[in-house]
Amino acid sequence: MKIPSPTHISRILKYYDFFKEPGSRYSREDDPVMIDSYIYSFELFQLVNKLYMENFIQEYKQSYRLPENLEEADICSLVRVLSAVVMADRYSKGILSQFIAQGNLRKIFNRLSEIKLEMENRMYGSLLGLAVGDALGVSVEFKSPGSFPPVEDYQGGGTHNLDAGEWSDDTSLALALAESLSKSKGFDPQDQMERYLAWYREGYLAVNGSCFDIGKTTQQALENYEVTGDPYCGLDHERSAGNGSLMRLAPIPIYYFSNLEGVIRYARLSSCTTHQHPLVLQCCQYLSLLIQGALWGKSKTELLSADYAPYKTYLHHDDLLEELEEVVQGSYKRKNPPEIRASGHVIKSLEAALWAFYHSNNFKEGALMAVNLGEDADTVGAIYGQLAGAYYGETGIPQPWLDKLARKDLIHSICQDLIYPE
Numbered sequence: 172m173k174i175p176s177p178t179h180i181s182r183i184l185k186y187y188d189f190f191k192e193p194g195s196r197y198s199r200e201d202d203p204v205m206i207d208s209y210i211y212s213f214e215l216f217q218l219v220n221k222l223y224m225e226n227f228i229q230e231y232k233q234s235y236r237l238p239e240n241l242e243e244a245d246i247c248s249l250v251r252v253l254s255a256v257v258m259a260d261r262y263s264k265g266i267l268s269q270f271i272a273q274g275n276l277r278k279i280f281n282r283l284s285e286i287k288l289e290m291e292n293r294m295y296g297s298l299l300g301l302a303v304g305d306a307l308g309v310s311v312e313f314k315s316p317g318s319f320p321p322v323e324d325y326q327g328g329g330t331h332n333l334d335a336g337e338w339s340d341d342t343s344l345a346l347a348l349a350e351s352l353s354k355s356k357g358f359d360p361q362d363q364m365e366r367y368l369a370w371y372r373e374g375y376l377a378v379n380g381s382c383f384d385i386g387k388t389t390q391q392a393l394e395n396y397e398v399t400g401d402p403y404c405g406l407d408h409e410r411s412a413g414n415g416s417l418m419r420l421a422p423i424p425i426y427y428f429s430n431l432e433g434v435i436r437y438a439r440l441s442s443c444t445t446h447q448h449p450l451v452l453q454c455c456q457y458l459s460l461l462i463q464g465a466l467w468g469k470s471k472t473e474l475l476s477a478d479y480a481p482y483k484t485y486l487h488h489d490d491l492l493e494e495l496e497e498v499v500q501g502s503y504k505r506k507n508p509p510e511i512r513a514s515g516h517v518i519k520s521l522e523a524a525l526w527a528f529y530h531s532n533n534f535k536e537g538a539l540m541a542v543n544l545g546e547d548a549d550t551v552g553a554i555y556g557q558l559a560g561a562y563y564g565e566t567g568i569p570q571p572w573l574d575k576l577a578r579k580d581l582i583h584s585i586c587q588d589l590i591y592p593e
């Protein structure tokens with residue numbers, strides 16, 4: 172089933188006013204010559220068309236049951252109800268009118284408004300969570316685990332001598348990818364590379380106006396791009412299996428929220444611009460499915476199961492490289508530091524971020540577990556943050572961390588454009 176996105180929901184909610192009050196504008200007085208069950212106003216006709224266009228009519232099954240409590244139904248149940256009612260109305264005119272007259276459409280609209288806010292909360296949470304994890308970890312980047320007093324808040328200082336709440340390349344590149352997707356209205360690798368290059372050469376979207384932290388593989392790819400103009404110029408040798416494309420991934424599942432095939436395809440291609448090692452490509456696909464599932468509101472148990480359905484459908488266990496298959500089977504559930512390490516290798520970073528996500532109960536607890544691993548702390552923080560932020564939502568991130576996050580308004584507005592690109 173395609174999950175309707177906040178954009179789809181917004182287009183449907185434009186009809187909300189019309190059906191808000193039973194018997195107001197949609198009433199028999201509008202069309203006195205017709206009997207009740209045949210009332211079809213122009214607005215109702217338009218609404219039905221929109222329901223088709225915006226993914227609300229799909230997977231029609233002849234028998235359906237109204238959820239016991241429409242006020243708390245999830246988006247999938249609402250799609251099933253609307254599909255069933257509209258399709259049934261085609262064969263037996265009046266069913267939809269009756270449904271409206273009983274106030275059920277109004278209840279669905281109410282619930283959709285709430286669901287839209289929940290989705291937005293998770294989407295903002297993912298991008299802000301990425302930045303918060305980055306900003307928490309950057310002060311202890313490159314430090315050995317246990318060699319520093321535990322991080323409890325933004326600290327400032329560190330290798331790049333930043334102010335507390337400032338973030339690094341992980342966030343800059345994620346913002347560049349997000350901006351490219353919304354401004355290009357889709358996936359344009361050339362445009363992405365131009366934005367990454369503007370960051371590298373001119374400090375575009377850098378927290379303090381200059382590029383001060385760049386991974387070797389990303390740097391090499393950008394310099395190759397300057398010479399060749401080929402946007403897919405990421406390296407693929409063994410030493411290039413780093414975490415540089417995994418750390419900036421969140422914009423892909425946010426932008427392709429409703430589109431499972433799109434997430435799988437573009438998570439891979441979004442890595443190819445700078446990192447083309449097969450293991451990196453698979454890790455990006457896996458994490459993007461997890462983030463997308465979290466954005467949809469899936470439970471942690473379901474997401475972290477090796478049987479998670481979208482994963483089984485789109486990434487076959489047989490095709491997976493062994494290192495990733497171990498993680499998918501839950502290696503991080505059994506291990507602890509020092510076996511869990513926040514090194515820059517893609518598998519180690521992913522495993523460490525999932526370890527923090529799995530063994531914690533809220534955003535803050537897991538974020539501190541992730542960054543206190545030291546080493547590539549900002550990137551493991553960013554990988555954790557984009558998943559945990561999607562899962563707990565913006566409202567699950569401690570308010571003081573959001574308040575003190577550098578350029579929070581910029582991140583928010585870039586994310587808003589990503590959610591509502593038109």
Ligand SMILES: [Mg+2]
Nearest residue numbers: 339340341549
């Ligand atoms: Mg960094």
